[in-house]
Amino acid sequence: METIRFLVNVFYLYLLAGAVFAALFVWRGAAALDEAAKGISWKTRALLFPGSAALWPVLLRKWLKDGH
Amino acid sequence: MSVIYDPVHWTPHKNVYDKILLAFVGLYLVLFGALEAILHPQVTAETLVIRATGTLAFLMLHIILCIGPLCRLDKRFLPLLYNRRHLGVTMFLIGLTHGVFNIVQFHTQGNVDPLVSLFVSNTHYGSLVRFPFQSLGFFALIILFLMAATSHDFWLKNLTPPAWKVLHMGVYAAYAMIVMHVMLGVIQLEKSPVLIGLTGLGMFSVIGLHVVAAWKQMKKDQAARPSGVHCPISNIPQGFVYACEVADIPDNRAKMLIIHSENIALFKYGNKLSAVHNLCKHQNGPLSEGKIIDGCITCPWHGYQYRPEDGQSPPPFKEMVCTYDVMVEGTKVYVNPQPYPEGTARPPATIHSSWKSLEVISQ
Numbered sequence: 504m505e506t507i508r509f510l511v512n513v514f515y516l517y518l519l520a521g522a523v524f525a526a527l528f529v530w531r532g533a534a535a536l537d538e539a540a541k542g543i544s545w546k547t548r549a550l551l552f553p554g555s556a557a558l559w560p561v562l563l564r565k566w567l568k569d570g571h
Numbered sequence: 572m573s574v575i576y577d578p579v580h581w582t583p584h585k586n587v588y589d590k591i592l593l594a595f596v597g598l599y600l601v602l603f604g605a606l607e608a609i610l611h612p613q614v615t616a617e618t619l620v621i622r623a624t625g626t627l628a629f630l631m632l633h634i635i636l637c638i639g640p641l642c643r644l645d646k647r648f649l650p651l652l653y654n655r656r657h658l659g660v661t662m663f664l665i666g667l668t669h670g671v672f673n674i675v676q677f678h679t680q681g682n683v684d685p686l687v688s689l690f691v692s693n694t695h696y697g698s699l700v701r702f703p704f705q706s707l708g709f710f711a712l713i714i715l716f717l718m719a720a721t722s723h724d725f726w727l728k729n730l731t732p733p734a735w736k737v738l739h740m741g742v743y744a745a746y747a748m749i750v751m752h753v754m755l756g757v758i759q760l761e762k763s764p765v766l767i768g769l770t771g772l773g774m775f776s777v778i779g780l781h782v783v784a785a786w787k788q789m790k791k792d793q794a795a796r797p798s799g800v801h802c803p804i805s806n807i808p809q810g811f812v813y814a815c816e817v818a819d820i821p822d823n824r825a826k827m828l829i830i831h832s833e834n835i836a837l838f839k840y841g842n843k844l845s846a847v848h849n850l851c852k853h854q855n856g857p858l859s860e861g862k863i864i865d866g867c868i869t870c871p872w873h874g875y876q877y878r879p880e881d882g883q884s885p886p887p888f889k890e891m892v893c894t895y896d897v898m899v900e901g902t903k904v905y906v907n908p909q910p911y912p913e914g915t916a917r918p919p920a921t922i923h924s925s926w927k928s929l930e931v932i933s934q
Binding site for chain 1: 575576577578684686687690691716717719720721723725726728729730
């Protein structure tokens with residue numbers, strides 16, 4: 504029970520960090536990584552939000568490495 | 572293939588497809604609700620939603636998994652493939668509704684966190700028959716979420732096509748978990764032979780279609796391997812392999828070739844022949860099944876285009892595929908399977924007019 508509670512809390516923390524990161528990423532990061540994401544509509548940003556929140560460690564690394 | 576990403580790249584076909592999809596979803600839910608009201612009038616509205624969305628998502632997942640092999644067996648199914656993304660996202664949303672209603676109905680009544688409750692309400696993790704089937708559904712839903720959330724072309728490009736493909740092959744892991752989720756759910760709660768039979772029929776259809784399509788693809792790949800090895804004729808340069816006769820390739824179409832593990836699309840257009848890598852940069856669509864439109868190779872799946880002579884998408888697009896050297900000797904076409912880097916211009920081989928005339932006469 505305690506192990507599961509701990510893992511579920513880690514999961515929630517991951518999602519919370521992902522949500523914060525995703526807000527920044529769809530605002531600035533996507534365009535820094537991909538020319539075709541410059542000037543995208545708010546609808547497209549909203550579509551990119553869930554994936555950005557879920558894959559935030561991968562995107563953060565890519566943003567720091569390849570972002571311009 | 573947009574310069575700037577759109578939320579959805581709408582086409583008239585997609586509009587029609589989505590209307591049919593929504594009509595199907597609506598009709599299924601209404602019919603399921605009516606049937607349940609007759610057969611099980613005692614069920615609550617929440618249970619009805621759980622059952623309707625669960626069965627619908629499961630049915631849609633079967634349809635999604637059958638589309639790929641069906642398209643390999645019969646090209647008339649291709650329009651379903653072009654629009655499979657919307658079907659997948661809709662299926663995920665319906666599955667999510669099923670999951671949320673389950674958690675709300677069964678795991679929010681106590682003082683334990685709902686997700687913790689989901690994993691500890693049944694702890695028979697060591698038992699095959701009494702295994703907690705809800706946890707399997709949860710993990711399957713996570714995979715389906717990742718797939719739906721990364722279905723936009725932005726992800727395909729930025730995660731890279733191979734990584735994106737691996738992520739989306741997760742649908743098979745999700746399917747296996749959902750089959751177990753359904754089977755265990757039926758065994759532990761419903762004990763309905765009809766549901767077990769229908770699940771078995773679905774599995775048989777998915778596996779059977781994949782096996783038949785793989786067998787057909789294997790035959791096709793064998794046919795695409797030229798019979799000749801490196802050409803022994805003295806005037807053919809080293810490295811070139813006999814591919815086919817000029818007449819074997821229809822105008823503005825291609826022949827697929829597999830030479831030394833290289834998957835090549837050999838196109839004939841006008842009196843020219845060019846060869847490019849067979850897999851589209853977008854979603855690995857088979858370029859050899861496309862045709863030349865407006866002077867460009869056009870992928871049959873989503874219309875991505877490449878110039879045959881250099882494998883580059885016309886500006887402002889930036890996709891590129893590898894190119895290969897081609898030569899024609901008489902009526903025979905030879906290809907060098909050594910690929911050039913993506914987007915490298917290679918002069919097309921020219922079909923001499925006399926041979927072109929002979930080809931017309933022979934047809």
